[in-house]
Amino acid sequence: MHHRNRHHSVRKHLQYTIIAKKTCGRPRYIPTHCPMTTFSALIRGAAISGFIGVAAGAFGAHGLKNHVDPALLPIWHTAVLYQLIHTLAILMLVGLAAHINESALRWTGRLFAAGIVIFSGSLYVLVLTNVKWLGAVTPIGGLCFLAGWLCLALAASSKTGR
Structure with a gap:
């Protein structure tokens, strides 16, 4: 009985909802302060990006070895x-949702996604087209990555973080 009351108080305090009866012998919870659409969008975006x-x-x-300058292959691998x-990191945000506020979660996810598109995307296009000016765009994506990590750090250290 004590075990059940403890889960109830945790659920009430953190605004959690039971999503499955049992997972490894324990109730499984997800935070209700973060809508499922946010989780779905993060997971869907990460799945596509991972693919x-x-x-x-x-x-x-x-496939690239015989089609591009071999000196460009390390750039591709960096991307x-x-x-x-x-x-x-985007998938990690789903697991951290109980500990950071929704706004920080969304901004961190957006910044990481923008970093992937701008940083990695510009490097992919640079290698495939050999258009050198794209190298000037790449640092903008790097700044998005840095801003995302900073946003996550600030959310974890702020009093409004969960």
């Missing part, structure tokens, strides 16, 4: 690496 990242990695390892790291 593209893995495909781009395979293409870079097997893939940053895309996949930040794809996992």
Whole structure:
């Protein structure tokens, strides 16, 4: 009985909702302060980005060797690496939703997504087209990544973070 009351108080305090009867013998909760649409959008976006990242990695390892300057291959690999790291970071946000406020969650996700598109996207296009001025766009994506990590750090240290 004490075990049940403890879960009830945690659920009430953190505004959680039970989403499954049992997971590994315990009730499973998700935060209700963050709408399912936010979770769905983050997961869907990360899934698409992960698919593209893995495909781009395979293409870079097997399909680009004979079609681009070999000196550009490390640039391609950097784009893939940053895309996949930040794809996992977006998925991590779903798990952190109980600990950071919804606004910080959304902004961090948006900044990471923008970083993936601008940073990795500009590098992919640079390698495929050899258009050098795209190298000037890439740091904007890097700044998006940095801003996303900063947003997450501020949310974790703020009094309004959960």
